[in-house]
Amino acid sequence: MKKTWTASLLIAALILPGCGNKQFEARGINFATDICAICNMGISQEPYAGQVALANGDYEVFDDIGCLMTYYNKMDQSDIGAAFVKDYSGDDWVQVEKAIFVSDEAIATPMSYGVIAFQTKEEAEAYIKKEGKGNIISFDEVKAIDWGAHA
Amino acid sequence: MKIRFLFVFFLSLISFTSIAHADTLQQQIDKTPAGGTLTLFDRDYMETAVIKKPITIVGGEKTVLMSDSEKPVLTIENTQQVTLKGLRFLQSTSAVAVKKSKKITLDQLEMVQMFSGVQVYDSEQVMIKGLTLRGLDGQYASKGYGLAVYRSEQVTLQNNNVTLVQDAYYLEKTKDVIVKNNVATESRYGLHFMYADGIKAENNTLQRNVTGIMLMLAKNATLRHNTISIQWDWNSSGFTLYNAENIVAEHNIFSGNRTAILSQTLKNATIRKNVFSSNQTAIEFTASDEDNVVTDNDFVGNILNIRSDGSDSKIHHNYYDDYDGTDLDEDGMGDTKYVALQSFGQWMVREPAYQYFIESPSVVLLNRMDQQTNKVEQNQLVDDTPVIKPTSNFSERQNTIHIVSLLFGLLMLGGAIYLWRKGVRIG
Numbered sequence: 165m166k167k168t169w170t171a172s173l174l175i176a177a178l179i180l181p182g183c184g185n186k187q188f189e190a191r192g193i194n195f196a197t198d199i200c201a202i203c204n205m206g207i208s209q210e211p212y213a214g215q216v217a218l219a220n221g222d223y224e225v226f227d228d229i230g231c232l233m234t235y236y237n238k239m240d241q242s243d244i245g246a247a248f249v250k251d252y253s254g255d256d257w258v259q260v261e262k263a264i265f266v267s268d269e270a271i272a273t274p275m276s277y278g279v280i281a282f283q284t285k286e287e288a289e290a291y292i293k294k295e296g297k298g299n300i301i302s303f304d305e306v307k308a309i310d311w312g313a314h315a
Numbered sequence: 316m317k318i319r320f321l322f323v324f325f326l327s328l329i330s331f332t333s334i335a336h337a338d339t340l341q342q343q344i345d346k347t348p349a350g351g352t353l354t355l356f357d358r359d360y361m362e363t364a365v366i367k368k369p370i371t372i373v374g375g376e377k378t379v380l381m382s383d384s385e386k387p388v389l390t391i392e393n394t395q396q397v398t399l400k401g402l403r404f405l406q407s408t409s410a411v412a413v414k415k416s417k418k419i420t421l422d423q424l425e426m427v428q429m430f431s432g433v434q435v436y437d438s439e440q441v442m443i444k445g446l447t448l449r450g451l452d453g454q455y456a457s458k459g460y461g462l463a464v465y466r467s468e469q470v471t472l473q474n475n476n477v478t479l480v481q482d483a484y485y486l487e488k489t490k491d492v493i494v495k496n497n498v499a500t501e502s503r504y505g506l507h508f509m510y511a512d513g514i515k516a517e518n519n520t521l522q523r524n525v526t527g528i529m530l531m532l533a534k535n536a537t538l539r540h541n542t543i544s545i546q547w548d549w550n551s552s553g554f555t556l557y558n559a560e561n562i563v564a565e566h567n568i569f570s571g572n573r574t575a576i577l578s579q580t581l582k583n584a585t586i587r588k589n590v591f592s593s594n595q596t597a598i599e600f601t602a603s604d605e606d607n608v609v610t611d612n613d614f615v616g617n618i619l620n621i622r623s624d625g626s627d628s629k630i631h632h633n634y635y636d637d638y639d640g641t642d643l644d645e646d647g648m649g650d651t652k653y654v655a656l657q658s659f660g661q662w663m664v665r666e667p668a669y670q671y672f673i674e675s676p677s678v679v680l681l682n683r684m685d686q687q688t689n690k691v692e693q694n695q696l697v698d699d700t701p702v703i704k705p706t707s708n709f710s711e712r713q714n715t716i717h718i719v720s721l722l723f724g725l726l727m728l729g730g731a732i733y734l735w736r737k738g739v740r741i742g
Contacts, residue, residue, distance in 0.1 A: 195456045199550045203557055204579065206503055206525060206550075208456040208481060275531075276487070276510065 188217035188246035190257035193225060202231035203275060210254040212273045212280065217245040229265070230277025234311045236260070249281040252291065256283060264288040265306050266298040279306065340364040340380070344372070355402075363388055369396035374403060381405045387412040387434070391419060398422065404429060409459070413438050421446060431459025431480065438467045443475060450479035455503040455525070460485040464492070472497055482507040483524070486514075494519060504529040508536070516541060527553045527572070530562065538564045545571045550667070552577040553594070556584065564589060574599050575617075578607070587611045590707050595619065595670065596660070600626040609633065613705040618673055621696050622660035630655070630698045634705045639686075642703045653701035657685050 193215075198207045201224040207213050214232030215225045219242065226232040229249055236247055248257040252266075263281040266288050271278045282288040285300065292298040338346070340355075341364040347353040349368040357377035363386045366372075372389075374380075380402055382388045387409040391397050395417040404410040404426045413419050413435040423445040426432050432448040435441050441464070448461050461477035463485040464470050470489060476498040477483035483499030486492055487509045495517040499505035505521035507529040508514055514536035521527035527543040530536060536559065543553035551573040556562060560582035569575035570592040578584065582604040591597035593616045598609060600623035607628040614620040614635045621630065632648070640649035659678050663669045672678050 195454050197549050203531060204550070204555050204577070205529070205531070206455065208503065210456070 186219075186245065190215055190217065190246075190248040191223055198225045200225065200227040200231050202226060202234050203228075205274060209274055210250050211252045213250045214248060214260075215257070216247045219243050219245045228273050228275035228277050229279045229281060229306070230273070230275050230309075230311050232260075233306060233309065237307060237311065251283045252280045252287070258283050260306075261303055263303065265301045265303065266291060267301050267306075268298040270297045271295075277311070279309075344370065350396075363390070365389075366391045366397055367394050369394060371398040371400065372402065374401040379403050379405050380407075380410075382407045384408070390414065391416050395419075399424060403427075409434065412436070413441060416441075420444075429459075431463070432461045432477065433463070434460075435462075435464040435467050435470065437465070439469055441467060441470045442473070443471070444473040446475040446477075448475070448477045448480065450477075450502075452479065455481045461499070461502070463487075464489050471495075478502065482529075485509075486511050489514075493517075498522075499524060499527075507531075508533045511536070515539075521546070521553075523547075525551050526555050529555050529557075530559050531555075531557045532559070534560045534562075536562050538562070539566050541567045543567060543569045543572060543575070547571060547573055549573075555579075556581050559584070563587075568592070569594055569597070577601075578603050580604075581607055583607070585610070588706065589613075590615065591620070592616050595673070596622060596663075599623065600628055602626060603628065605629070611706050613707050615705065619655075619657060619660040619663070621655040622657065622663065623696060625695070627695060630696060632700045632702055633698055634702045635698070638701050638703075640701065647703055649701040649703060653698040654686075655696040655698070657682055659685075 193207050193210060193213055195207060199205060200207065205227045207225055207227050212228050213226065214229050215223055216235060217223055224235060226235065232247065232249065247260040249260055249263050251258050258281060264285050265279055265281050267279045269278050271280055273280065282291065288300050340360045340362050343353055344364055344366060347370055352371040352373060354373045355375050355378040357375040359379045361381055363382045363384050366389060380388045381404065385408050388404055388407050389399065390412045392414040393416065397416065398420040399411065400422040402424050406428045408430045410426050410429060411421060411433045415437045417439045419438060419441045421433060421443045426448040429448060429450060433443060443462055450458050458481045461480040461483040462472060462475065466488045468490045471493045472484055474496045478500045480502050482504040483502045484494060484497065485507045489511045491513045492511060493515045494506060496519065498520045500522045503525045505524045505527045506516055506519065509531045511533040512535055514533060516528060517539045519541045521541065521543050523545050525546065525548050527546050528538060538554065546553050553569045553572040553575040554564065556576065556578040558580045562584040564576065564586045565588050567589045569589065572594045574596045575591050575594040576586065576598045578599065579601045580603060584607045586598065586609045588611045590613045596619040597614050597617045598621045602624065603626040605627040609621065609628060609630045610632050612633045614633060616636060620635055635653050638649055638653045640651040642648065643650055659681055
């Protein structure tokens with residue numbers, strides 16, 4: 165009886181950790197080898213970069229939030245572990261659902277999609293005030309943009 | 316009295332010269348009348364200046380312009396008919412910015428250790444010629460663009476030489492642009508066109524960049540007589556044609572590139588009379604339109620000639636050095652079709668890391684099997700009219716190089732035999 169309990173506990177200890185939600189983390193950009201999965205451009209400007217951590221453990225990186233969203237929208241959502249955008253400062257990765265986006269045609273981005281991301285609303289507002297351009301938009305609005313029609 | 320007069324005269328001369336010499340660049344520009352010519356002194360100018368009137372500025376033999384500001388050394392704005400000639404810029408963020416101006420000529424400018432060179436915004440009739448620019452060492456991400464043109468029309472970039480920058484020539488939302496006889500090396504992209512309409516890129520030499528020509532979301536481009544070689548990094552290509560339409564690529568020479576032409580969602584392109592030599596892959600089509608035509612090209616010494624993800628295209632009348640058919644009727648065309656389709660090549664499109672297995676025994680065997688089984692392929696990557704002889708004289712030039720190599724080899728061999736006979740020991 166004691167052996168059975170021990171064996172059950174061991175099996176449970178092995179199996180249960182796999183039942184929790186997998187934590188996906190952003191990885192660093194390798195400027196020498198990383199290219200955008202959509203447009204093939206090298207990633208040279210971190211403030212505009214994005215990445216998707218796929219459920220299977222792979223990563224796809226993007227040079228522009230527009231390319232990230234083109235990929236994000238066409239993927240089966242169950243294949244996406246997490247999606248991240250770089251904070252406009254270029255320092256931190258932010259999950260797309262938590263990011264504050266600023267949009268304006270006049271904002272220069274690598275593919276000219278004109279959308280950048282911030283960690284907080286205060287930072288986004290400070291950018292708009294300083295640069296005199298841009299509107300804050302939600303992630304749902306970002307998703308709804310017809311990125312393919314951009315060209 | 317005479318001595319006193321001479322003394323005063325001499326003093327006034329010195330004072331006059333020193334005052335003129337002490338003028339800032341901006342003061343000298345301001346003093347020059349509209350339409351006039353300003354010849355700069357042979358000295359260092361450590362400042363920025365703005366030009367708002369028609370003027371010609373010529374550099375002296377030892378004139379050096381530089382600035383520790385984030386601003387360009389010279390800004391030309393809201394004016395026309397400005398010419399800058401023979402100026403030398405050193406160790407600055409940016410040399411020249413042209414904004415909302417017309418009829419601007421930048422001639423024989425030299426830039427050394429610059430973050431970026433020239434930026435042109437919202438301007439017309441701009442000519443940049445004979446410029447040399449050497450950027451900075453380090454990662455591409457830490458550098459700027461060489462010559463960058465935004466939202467401008469009728470721009471000509473000619474006989475320029477740019478190295479060690481992020482993108483040597485960057486053109487965004489431009490119209491009617493001519494880019495010819497330029498050199499771009501050691502940069503991320505040689506020529507980078509985005510949202511451009513009406514492009515002529517001719518006789519340019521693009522070497523050892525990540526990508527020779529990056530053409531993105533552009534239309535109506537002619538890429539002709541360019542030499543594209545040794546774009547060999549991971550993810551490198553000679554041309555990347557992304558989301559482009561109405562493109563003609565002709566008479567170009569692609570040699571030693573990872574992928575000579577990488578195309579994605581390409582529409583209505585004609586790839587003709589090019590030479591593809593010693594590339595890992597000559598042409599790759601991904602998600603491309605079937606109206607693309609590949610004709611009259613020479614494929615020599617490439618590992619893979621044409622591959623695709625299933626995208627179809629019209630392929631005919633090309634020369635392939637691995638074509639093993641016959642020409643019994645001697646019409647210059649093979650009696651059997653050429654099938655470029657290779658299983659491994661197709662897999663490599665989907666998984667680039669497979670390229671490391673390209674000459675492994677199993678892949679070579681697979682390719683041999685493909686050559687036999689593909690004879691029944693009717694549609695994909697099939698050339699019904701392969702030509703027996705190369706259409707260009709590229710192979711003759713290659714032979715010349717081989718003869719030189721052979722003579723050098725024989726000389727080295729003779730030297731080695733001589734040393735051996737003399738009994739000389741090395742090491």
